[in-house]
Amino acid sequence: xxxxxIAFDLDGTLLNSAKSISTYTKNILTRAVENGATLxxxxxxxxxxxxxxxxxxPSLRYVIAINGAEVFDLxxxxxxxxxxxxxxxxxxxxxxxxxxxxxxxxxxxxxxxISTGYYKRMAEFAYEPWLLESMKNAYxxxxxxxxxxxxxxxxxxxxxxxxxxxRAREEALRTIPRLxxxxxxxxSLPINIEVNAANATKxxxxxxxxxxxxxxxxxxIAFGDGTNDISMxxxxxxxxxxxxAAPEVLEAADQVTGTNDEDGIASxxxxxxx
Numbered sequence: 058x059x060x061x062x063i064a065f066d067l068d069g070t071l072l073n074s075a076k077s078i079s080t081y082t083k084n085i086l087t088r089a090v091e092n093g094a095t096l097x098x099x100x101x102x103x104x105x106x107x108x109x110x111x112x113x114x115p116s117l118r119y120v121i122a123i124n125g126a127e128v129f130d131l132x133x134x135x136x137x138x139x140x141x142x143x144x145x146x147x148x149x150x151x152x153x154x155x156x157x158x159x160x161x162x163x164x165x166x167x168x169x170x171i172s173t174g175y176y177k178r179m180a181e182f183a184y185e186p187w188l189l190e191s192m193k194n195a196y197x198x199x200x201x202x203x204x205x206x207x208x209x210x211x212x213x214x215x216x217x218x219x220x221x222x223x224r225a226r227e228e229a230l231r232t233i234p235r236l237x238x239x240x241x242x243x244x245s246l247p248i249n250i251e252v253n254a255a256n257a258t259k260x261x262x263x264x265x266x267x268x269x270x271x272x273x274x275x276x277x278i279a280f281g282d283g284t285n286d287i288s289m290x291x292x293x294x295x296x297x298x299x300x301x302a303a304p305e306v307l308e309a310a311d312q313v314t315g316t317n318d319e320d321g322i323a324s325x326x327x328x329x330x331x
Contacts, residue, residue: 058330061276063089064097064121064263064289065322067111068245069282070299071098073318076187078110085323089330090115097121097266099259101215101245101285103164104129106195123164124243124253124285125262126214128269138265140257141212142240148203150216150237150252157229159220162196165206165213169195172202182219184248192219214257218250226250243285244303251285260288267292278330280314280322282306297325 063086065071071078086096098111099121107120119137120129128138142150147163154161160178162171171179176198183189199205206213220226229250234242241253259281267277279286279293282302287309290296298310299321307313315321 058278058295059276060089060094060278060295060330061272062095062097062267062270062278063326064099064259064277064279064293066245066259066281066283066286066289067098067100067102067108069301069317070280070286071111071317071322072108073320076108078114079320079323082320082323083114085320085327087115089326095119095270097263099125099263099279099281099286099289101217101251101283102191103167103169103195105167106191119266121259121262121266121289123214124241124245124251124257125259125288126164126253126257128262128266137269138262139211139214140254140261141214142216142252142254142257144207144212146237146239147206147213147216150233150240151202151206153233153236154216154218157218157220158222158225159218159229161216161218162192163206163213163216164195166209166211168197170199170202170205171196173198173200179219182221182248188246212254214253216252218252220248220250223248241288243283243287245283245285258288259286260292263289263292280325282317297322 101124104122118132160175179192275294277293278295279289280297282299296310298306298313300316314325
């Protein structure tokens with residue numbers, strides 16, 4: 058296998074339960090770079106929200122962010138690819154989301170926003186301290202969400218719901234694609250739903266970056282655990298699901314490796330490729 062590009066999700070994939078990268082994984086990824094591979098984080102987070110451990114990876118240059126709504130060149134500080142929801146669809150989504158037993162925020166113009174009322178309730182929905190910290194870092198509160206959304210030149214890249222009622226979440230996962238078939242609906246956490254434009258998927262972004270770098274599909278490999286990773290696993294020459302991946306991800310993958318707490322990425326690269 059001649060692998061030139063390694064794309065990987067962060068939470069539940071590269072990062073272990075302590076939200077860090079093990080020394081073993083760092084060493085294997087360094088070896089991959091030394092053998093000519095390009096490392097590409099592919100995350101639902103904002104590009105500015107990448108953890109320090111990730112930014113410290115060797116020769117890191119390209120990032121797939123916001124579920125594929127953006128491809129960013131860190132070296133040139135340049136946005137290479139962008140896909141957005143139109144404002145009309147986003148406002149309709151917000152109107153629907155306000156009827157659910159959930160809170161939501163959105164990413165727009167490189168920032169995260171959430172209503173003031175929902176900001177005050179974030180602790181109710183963050184099931185782990187790291188998630189609450191991540192949410193507080195990602196979102197700025199606003200008293201008028203619609204006005205905030207409309208004043209930006211471009212539309213939002215993603216709207217994200219958080220639930221405590223899992224039956225309500227399952228119902229919303231069925232309903233949103235029916236009401237908004239023009240959107241891509243996925244999940245990266247057991248409590249969330251993420252809504253992007255149809256062409257804002259990790260798969261679309263990986264296809265763009267593969268062509269941009271002049272690579273062949275078979276020279277790419279991708280790792281993931283959430284349903285927002287499925288398009289990327291299918292787009293890559295080899296799609297690898299983590300042992301802790303959702304059932305739909307396991308079904309979509311070409312191969313399965315260990316969990317994120319078992320250095321699944323590193324063990325696969327170590328034993329199969331590098």
